[in-house]
Amino acid sequence: MKTRQNLTGYLFISPFLIGFFLLTLFPMMQSLYFSFTDYSLLQPAQWVGTKNYMRMFTSDPTFKTSLGVTFTYVIFAVPLKLMFALLVAMLLNKNMKGMSFYRTLIYFPSIIGGSIAVAVLWKNIFGIDGFISKFLAIFGMEGIGLVSNPDTALSTLVLLQAWQFGSAMIIFLAGLKQIPKELYEASSVDGAGMIRKFFSVTLPMLSPVILFNLILGIINSFQMFTQAYVITKGGPVKSTYMYALYLYDKAFGSFQMGYASALAWVMLIIIGIATIINFTVSKYWVFYESGGDK
Amino acid sequence: MTTKEWIKQKQMNTHILLVLLSLIMIYPVIWWIGASLKTNAELSLPNIFPSVPQWSNYVNGWTAIPGHTFTKFFTNTFVIELFSVAGTVISASLIAFGFARVKFKFSNLWFSMLLMTMMIPSQVLIIPQYVIFFKLDWINTYLPIITPHFFGGGGFFVFLLVQFIRGLPRELDESATIDGCSTFGIYWHIIMPLIKPALITVAIYCFMWTWDDFFQQLLYISSVDKFTVGLALRLFMDSQSAVEWGQMLSMSLLSIIPSVVIFFLAQKYFVEGIATTGLKG
Structure with missing residues (x-):
């Protein structure tokens, strides 16, 4: 009976197991191996030890540039997005008519945000002939194409990311709805104002959700590819040359797959470290209601 | 002002804020719809909808490649x-x-x-x-x-x-x-x-x-x-x-x-x- 049940269980999850071994675990091991080789798809991989990693840190300025661009992007895009998401979620968390209507409109950009279509739109709006540029011209800032200017190109991508705060907002909204009303009532009795309530009730009660959104946001932004690839192609002068873009160019542009694999593993390690830091620091600011069983 | 009026006023403010916010969020999309019907020359103008909608954009775009x-x-x-x-x-x-x-x-x-x-x-x-x-x-x-x-x-x-x-x-x-x-x-x-x-x-x-x-x-x-x-x-x-x-x-x-x-x-x-x-x- 027991064996039979085991068999049934494994039969049901077999699609996952096949996918896990063939498309996740095996590729991961192989990628690690490639990162210590010279490999170009058509020739067999040649073991070169830590050469790829050495090259990255000692003689590859583009590696540092793309890493810097990506860090800048993450540092600005993630907090901006979360702040918008939280503020709007609080506005929407009211017992009033029409809330679901507003929610739909505000969420709308998020469902189309990742598409090529929006990249086309963005490229036009912020381009040299775009309406933002013409709008700035009214104030005497003639001929500014925000996408084609190295100083501002990255901020248009940050803005595009921030425009799509919908998913984070809905997660916040669900979190806000779970905060017991009594807490607000009690703090009102104690004479707390709106700002005080926000810092003493809302923020602590919502902190696990904030952590969740923060971790997801960092992981996702770090892998940002499509928008940079389509809107700016990494330019001008590499000002939006995201790490994932560099990795793609190395792997599938010049077929340096060994080097690209090393880049991928560095990315994995950076994301891992960021997540660990997040969890460690979270002990100091995330509040768990029932002694941390969540 | 009574409490009831005050609450009403506050709700009104929230509504105004949300309408503004929704407009800002949705504005690029609305502009997009208008822009898809514009000529190149009209694109950078602030008006949302073109004077003469260019439906040919859709027809020609469909076969552009x-x-x-x-x-x-x-x-x-x-x-x-x-x-x-x-x-x-x-x-x-x-x-x-x-x-x-x-x-x-x-x-x-x-x-x-x-x-x-x-x-x-x-x-x-x-x-x-x-x-x-x-x-x-x-x-x-x-x-x-x-x-x-x-x-x-x-x-x-x-x-x-x-x-x-x-x-x-x-x-x-x-x-x-x-x-x-x-x-x-x-x-x-x-x-x-x-x-x-x-x-x-x-x-x-x-x-x-x-x-x-x-x-x-x-x-x-x-x-x-x-x-x-x-x-x-x-x-x-x-x-x-x-x-x-x-x-x-x-x-x-x-x-x-x-x-x-x-x-x-x-x-x-x-x-x-x-x-x-x-x-x-």
């Missing part, structure tokens, strides 16, 4: 979608049922493995996966895009369904077993009909993510006759020296219609999907 029309690109994308969504719904529900309802050795270990896979950046896997598909001679076919969907289509979907199935009373399974129902019978006749809302959520997300998964399409598809809408738009943008913005904006606007329609038809599933997986973890 030599040799193929957007009919072809839309068909291609829908073929990928059909297989991807079907594969995900079938395999993810099987896996989720196994994790949520069958007791077997090491099930917890495998489940945590599944959750771990969600954290791995795709960049680490993409090169070896490409090598595998290259050796299978699958490059420039839809197989590298479709096949992974038949292995659960990613931890997120399985996780979502497991959460949902765990919420169903176990007595259902027990009474079905007493009636002589097999485990597969329980999955098919009892659980599947009950998790329909969750399956719809999975199907919608899968559809939209596959539609927008430009990276995979870019990587694996190289000949124009197999292009998806996304790839076609990119080709459109890159191949022109004097960019026909009106045509391009009109085609890109058309390309988001499937996602938008699905979003409005199935809005509540969306919100539920995000809220369930985001919080009940």
Whole structure:
């Protein structure tokens, strides 16, 4: 009976197991191996030890540039997005008519945000002939194409990311709805104002959700590819040359797959470290209601 | 001012704020609709709608890429979608049922493995996966895009369904077993009909993510006759020296219609999907 049940269980999850071994675990091991080789798809991989990693840190300025661009992007895009998401979620968390209507409109950009279509739109709006540029011209800032200017190109991508705060907002909204009303009532009795309530009730009660959104946001932004690839192609002068873009160019542009694999593993390690830091620091600011069983 | 009036005033303020905010959020989209009907000369003007709508943007845009029309690109994308969504719904529900309802050795270990896979950046896997598909001679076919969907289509979907199935009373399974129902019978006749809302959520997300998964399409598809809408738009943008913005904006606007329609038809599933997986973890 027991064996039979085991068999049934494994039969049901077999699609996952096949996918896990063939498309996740095996590729991961192989990628690690490639990162210590010279490999170009058509020739067999040649073991070169830590050469790829050495090259990255000692003689590859583009590696540092793309890493810097990506860090800048993450540092600005993630907090901006979360702040918008939280503020709007609080506005929407009211017992009033029409809330679901507003929610739909505000969420709308998020469902189309990742598409090529929006990249086309963005490229036009912020381009040299775009309406933002013409709008700035009214104030005497003639001929500014925000996408084609190295100083501002990255901020248009940050803005595009921030425009799509919908998913984070809905997660916040669900979190806000779970905060017991009594807490607000009690703090009102104690004479707390709106700002005080926000810092003493809302923020602590919502902190696990904030952590969740923060971790997801960092992981996702770090892998940002499509928008940079389509809107700016990494330019001008590499000002939006995201790490994932560099990795793609190395792997599938010049077929340096060994080097690209090393880049991928560095990315994995950076994301891992960021997540660990997040969890460690979270002990100091995330509040768990029932002694941390969540 | 009485308290009642004060509350009313406050509500009014919130409404005004929300209307403004919604307008700001939606403004680029509205501008987009207008711009898709403009001539190039009119594009940079602040007015939303053109004086004379250029419907020809749509007609000419549809056939702008030599040799193929957007009919072809839309068909291609829908073929990928059909297989991807079907594969995900079938395999993810099987896996989720196994994790949520069958007791077997090491099930917890495998489940945590599944959750771990969600954290791995795709960049680490993409090169070896490409090598595998290259050796299978699958490059420039839809197989590298479709096949992974038949292995659960990613931890997120399985996780979502497991959460949902765990919420169903176990007595259902027990009474079905007493009636002589097999485990597969329980999955098919009892659980599947009950998790329909969750399956719809999975199907919608899968559809939209596959539609927008430009990276995979870019990587694996190289000949124009197999292009998806996304790839076609990119080709459109890159191949022109004097960019026909009106045509391009009109085609890109058309390309988001499937996602938008699905979003409005199935809005509540969306919100539920995000809220369930985001919080009940």
